[in-house]
Amino acid sequence: MKTLTPLKESIGFTPGHATIKAAHILQKTKSKLGLSRPFPAFIETPIPDVDTLAIQDIDVSNPFLYRQNKWQSYFKRLRDECPVHYQNKSAFGPFWSVTRYEDIVYVDKHHELFSAEPIIMLGPVPEGLEKLETFIAMDPPRHDEQRKAVQSVVAPQNLKEMETLIRTRTAEKLDKLPTGVPFDWVQEVSIDLTALMLATLFDFPIDERTKLAEWSDIVGANPEGTGGQGNADDVYLAASEVMKRFSLMWREKEAQQKGGKALGFDLLSLLLKDENTKDMINNPLGFLGNIALLIVGGNDTTRNSMTCGVHMMHQLPEQFEKVKADPSLIPNMVSEIIRWQTPLAYMRRVAKQDVELNGKTIKKGDKVVMWYVSGNRDERNIDRPDEFLVDRKDARKHLSFGFGIHRCMGNRLAEMQLRILWEEMLERFDKIEVIGQPKYIQSNFVKGYESLQVRLTAKQSAPQ
Numbered sequence: 001m002k003t004l005t006p007l008k009e010s011i012g013f014t015p016g017h018a019t020i021k022a023a024h025i026l027q028k029t030k031s032k033l034g035l036s037r038p039f040p041a042f043i044e045t046p047i048p049d050v051d052t053l054a055i056q057d058i059d060v061s062n063p064f065l066y067r068q069n070k071w072q073s074y075f076k077r078l079r080d081e082c083p084v085h086y087q088n089k090s091a092f093g094p095f096w097s098v099t100r101y102e103d104i105v106y107v108d109k110h111h112e113l114f115s116a117e118p119i120i121m122l123g124p125v126p127e128g129l130e131k132l133e134t135f136i137a138m139d140p141p142r143h144d145e146q147r148k149a150v151q152s153v154v155a156p157q158n159l160k161e162m163e164t165l166i167r168t169r170t171a172e173k174l175d176k177l178p179t180g181v182p183f184d185w186v187q188e189v190s191i192d193l194t195a196l197m198l199a200t201l202f203d204f205p206i207d208e209r210t211k212l213a214e215w216s217d218i219v220g221a222n223p224e225g226t227g228g229q230g231n232a233d234d235v236y237l238a239a240s241e242v243m244k245r246f247s248l249m250w251r252e253k254e255a256q257q258k259g260g261k262a263l264g265f266d267l268l269s270l271l272l273k274d275e276n277t278k279d280m281i282n283n284p285l286g287f288l289g290n291i292a293l294l295i296v297g298g299n300d301t302t303r304n305s306m307t308c309g310v311h312m313m314h315q316l317p318e319q320f321e322k323v324k325a326d327p328s329l330i331p332n333m334v335s336e337i338i339r340w341q342t343p344l345a346y347m348r349r350v351a352k353q354d355v356e357l358n359g360k361t362i363k364k365g366d367k368v369v370m371w372y373v374s375g376n377r378d379e380r381n382i383d384r385p386d387e388f389l390v391d392r393k394d395a396r397k398h399l400s401f402g403f404g405i406h407r408c409m410g411n412r413l414a415e416m417q418l419r420i421l422w423e424e425m426l427e428r429f430d431k432i433e434v435i436g437q438p439k440y441i442q443s444n445f446v447k448g449y450e451s452l453q454v455r456l457t458a459k460q461s462a463p464q
């Protein structure tokens with residue numbers, strides 16, 4: 001269960017923070033009076049063999065399918081027997097599952113038929129936060145304007161400038177790791193390196209970086225949205241902390257701008273410099289939504305890819321030997337890791353009109369879920385999809401970053417960070433062992449690891 005540690009300083013009143021507090025109080029009152037939506041309770045039971053189920057009973061929104069790592073055969077059956085599948089009894093309400101590669105690309109590319117609004121997770125927007133705005137869950141033209149305002153933070157020139165800093169931080173982290181004794185890779189490396197990268201993007205205080213990971217975890221663990229283990233109170237508390245911290249940082253940068261000092265190339269500075277977003281702070285739920293998107297978007301995704309790579313190098317030592325012998329394979333291996341992990345299992349859409357898809361009629365207003373995790377294993381489009389191959393041809397053809405107008409904005413940054421990690425790993429370590437069983441996250445959205453105990457063996461010629 002995720003819990004919040006207190007913010008380092010108390011920042012006093014900000015209008016956005018007050019908006020969130022008011023929504024929280026309203027939600028609590030409604031809940032006491034029995035007027036709020038009932039919260040789904042998820043109780044873990046063993047996932048049955050998929051062949052024992054009737055096709056209409058298959059429910060891939062069950063968060064334990066992922067926690068127990070049993071999703072593969074479920075999606076294979078859907079792809080083969082019912083690629084566009086309707087489930088009307090899930091804890092998240094009725095929804096269509098799109099499970100084949102080509103159908104997923106079709107839905108993702110046809111934003112005029114399938115809307116990303118109001119949310120991209122299976123469950124609803126938390127009560128009182130319905131006006132939360134985030135461009136991943138917006139249709140054009142507003143999506144395009146807001147994306148344009150921030151995308152230069154990951155433009156090639158900015159990435160180049162960040163590369164040295166990311167490499168230095170990665171090297172420092174790896175140099176401090178113990179060798180010959182087990183430790184939790186998720187906690188020690190993946191979480192911290194990802195938080196360091198986000199702190200760089202946001203110009204966020206480095207010594208407070210763990211808050212970035214915490215906030216993201218809480219959003220991802222929202223039971224109503226993803227079937228996670230969090231609780232409603234923490235979602236509002238995290239939202240109000242993000243508002244407080246980032247409003248203050250915004251005001252500081254604004255004062256700097258007014259004082260004639262040039263702004264940098266971090267995210268807040270870019271938003272302040274852009275005509276479309278310079279007043280974003282006056283729309284607290286829009287401000288919060290977009291900041292949260294960038295925190296969450298860059299966090300669990302890269303983190304779980306970092307862990308997956310280590311896990312695979314243990315499981316397939318011959319693949320590790322291949323990369324060690326030819327480090328030029330690293331960028332390809334990074335793409336294969338991202339395909340294999342598929343850190344975000346799906347994105348959700350809502351049909352804007354009746355649509356025929358692979359023989360089924362999806363009605364206007366129906367929820368449609370594009371299961372990237374399934375498309376990435378579709379044997380119709382991916383050769384030997386259940387094999388992890390560092391030298392796979394067309395490794396970048398995976399679906400993990402989506403397609404179309406919402407294609408992941410941070411994809412090059414994530415790839416760069418993973419590439420650097422593996423370049424630095426090969427410099428230092430000869431052997432990676434996973435001790436015991438990995439623990440996976442309970443969520444139907446964030447597909448990832450809770451912990452992975454590893455033991456590293458240093459290379460004889462590792463840097464001192």
Ligand code: HEM
Pocket residue numbers: 108135136137147154293294297298299301302305338342343344347400401402403404405406407408409410411413414
């Ligand atoms: C391996 C790492 C990552 C994966 C697998 C991933 C995956 C995704 C996916 C599936 C989408 C939605 C695509 C769609 O709807 O078609 C998305 C969107 C997005 N991602 Fe990532 N992401 C990763 C890393 C990052 C990073 C590091 C950032 C930080 C800048 C980021 C920021 C975003 C943003 C802002 C969007 C919204 C784009 C839009 O709506 O136009 N992501 N990502």
